[in-house]
Amino acid sequence: MFVDQVTVEVEAGKGGDGMVAFRHEKFVPFGGPAGGDGGHGGSIVLYVDPGLRTLMDFRYQRHFHAKAGGNGQGKQMYGRKAEDIRLAVPAGTAVYDADTHTQIGDLTHNGQELVVAKGGRGGRGNVHFVSPKNTAPEIAENGEPGQHRYVTLELKVLADVGLVGFPSVGKSTLLSVVTSAKPKIAAYQFTTLTPNLGMVQLDDGSDFVMADLPGLIEGASTGVGLGFQFLRHVERTRVILHLVEMDPENGREPLDDYHQIRQELETYDDTILARPQLVVATKMDLPGASERFAAFKQALLDEGVQAKDIYAISSITHDGVKPLMQDTAKALASAPVFTPKATAEQADYIYKPEEQAVTVTRDADGTFILGGTKVERLFKMANLDHDDGALRFARQLRSLGVDDALREAGAQTGDLVAIDDFTFEFVE
Ligand SMILES: Nc1nc2c(ncn2[C@@H]2O[C@H](COP(=O)(O)OP(=O)(O)OP(=O)(O)O)[C@@H](O)[C@H]2O)c(=O)[nH]1
Ligand SMILES: [Mg+2]
Numbered sequence: 432m433f434v435d436q437v438t439v440e441v442e443a444g445k446g447g448d449g450m451v452a453f454r455h456e457k458f459v460p461f462g463g464p465a466g467g468d469g470g471h472g473g474s475i476v477l478y479v480d481p482g483l484r485t486l487m488d489f490r491y492q493r494h495f496h497a498k499a500g501g502n503g504q505g506k507q508m509y510g511r512k513a514e515d516i517r518l519a520v521p522a523g524t525a526v527y528d529a530d531t532h533t534q535i536g537d538l539t540h541n542g543q544e545l546v547v548a549k550g551g552r553g554g555r556g557n558v559h560f561v562s563p564k565n566t567a568p569e570i571a572e573n574g575e576p577g578q579h580r581y582v583t584l585e586l587k588v589l590a591d592v593g594l595v596g597f598p599s600v601g602k603s604t605l606l607s608v609v610t611s612a613k614p615k616i617a618a619y620q621f622t623t624l625t626p627n628l629g630m631v632q633l634d635d636g637s638d639f640v641m642a643d644l645p646g647l648i649e650g651a652s653t654g655v656g657l658g659f660q661f662l663r664h665v666e667r668t669r670v671i672l673h674l675v676e677m678d679p680e681n682g683r684e685p686l687d688d689y690h691q692i693r694q695e696l697e698t699y700d701d702t703i704l705a706r707p708q709l710v711v712a713t714k715m716d717l718p719g720a721s722e723r724f725a726a727f728k729q730a731l732l733d734e735g736v737q738a739k740d741i742y743a744i745s746s747i748t749h750d751g752v753k754p755l756m757q758d759t760a761k762a763l764a765s766a767p768v769f770t771p772k773a774t775a776e777q778a779d780y781i782y783k784p785e786e787q788a789v790t791v792t793r794d795a796d797g798t799f800i801l802g803g804t805k806v807e808r809l810f811k812m813a814n815l816d817h818d819d820g821a822l823r824f825a826r827q828l829r830s831l832g833v834d835d836a837l838r839e840a841g842a843q844t845g846d847l848v849a850i851d852d853f854t855f856e857f858v859e
Pocket of ligand 1: 597598599600601602603604605615616617618619620621622623624643644645646647713714715716717744745746747748
């Protein structure tokens with residue numbers, strides 16, 4: 432089964448902790464601070480692999496955790512930077528935050544990358560906390576936590592031209608005739624389960640990418656058959672070739688087929704019908720097909736479809752195929768180009784969950800509970816093993832406005848305040 436949408440968990444590595452250390456020099460009891468910084472945690476990065484066509488690999492592994500950075504060492508030595516985890520995705524992969532449904536980025540071209548979970552910064556060692564007042568600081572930061580979230584990857588095939596139509600009308604056969612793609616072709620419906628891409632190269636040197644899409648049926652836009660899942664792929668094709676078969680034996684009415692497919696496209700996305708669309712009658716080699724086509728063409732003309740947009744081909748004899756490809760290239764040249772919704776460069780800044788820097792709540796036994804994104808981050812990065820570090824943490828909390836927030840919530844000297852598993856007394 433083809434996977435074109437998958438949700439994965441990505442967790443970047445925490446930064447390494449900074450260190451509290453002092454130089455040991457002969458005859459100098461306190462040789463000055465020498466604790467180094469922690470290393471950067473590993474990030475999780477998606478990159479485009481031009482050889483990939485599906486998100487299949489993500490079926491087997493859905494959890495990715497990058498390593499933490501190394502802790503800082505004595506003698507001002509830095510902790511080791513953890514390696515990033517790099518995951519290959521096919522071109523055309525759109526990335527969403529699974530919880531907020533906001534788009535994080537859109538990987539459309541070769542060489543593009545996107546950081547989906549950022550590794551934490553390493554904590555600073557005590558060498559950074561020297562001040563005139565405190566020449567031997569016992570302060571170090573712990574590493575910043577790595578970003579952790581669920582992301583949804585969605586593959587949209589980046590084809591310039593999409594072949595749409597009912598099952599078995601000959602979409603894959605046409606693709607196999609005009610490109611070197613080798614799609615599966617068979618006389619039963621829904622032969623194509625995943626879009627195949629091929630490059631059409633014309634004599635004048637121009638080329639374009641064409642995709643045969645899985646067959647659509649009535650109700651596809653509301654989830655019937657395979658259609659809905661793959662209508663998504665049509666979204667970005669700039670020119671649509673709508674194939675309708677002329678086999679007189681198939682028991683169908685070409686004009687009804689034509690209307691039905693247009694209806695499905697419109698229901699799914701009403702901008703699709705605004706794109707250049709050529710109507711292509713297929714299987715013209717079959718006996719009786721010409722008569723069928725004549726009636727079909729007249730009906731289209733009566734509906735206002737222009738004669739120049741109506742084609743008839745046979746993929747067996749190749750009749751009409753070449754002019755169709757040339758005119759498709761022309762239609763493409765004047766068709767609007769879609770600009771991707773977001774680029775990798777912007778992507779880092781798009782994801783902005785609603786944040787509350789400081790929150791104060793009260794639990795059953797009257798303890799004030801501190802929370803909020805900024806408070807929690809500061810707490811995770813505070814090294815409270817040393818008095819200097821604890822004092823620094825207290826100063827940081829004050830500058831965040833925590834004292835005021837506690838006072839406002841009714842805290843008085845002697846009341847207990849807790850952040851996570853750390854409890855202290857409020858002092859006015
Ligand atoms: N006589 C004739 N048969 C054709 C022509 N094109 C395709 N066929 C036959 O029609 C059947 C279906 O062809 P496919 O190319 O698999 O059709 P499809 O539209 O891709 O079908 P799905 O993938 O199921 O949606 C096969 O048996 C083909 O050999 C044609 O031009 N003439
Ligand atoms: Mg097919």
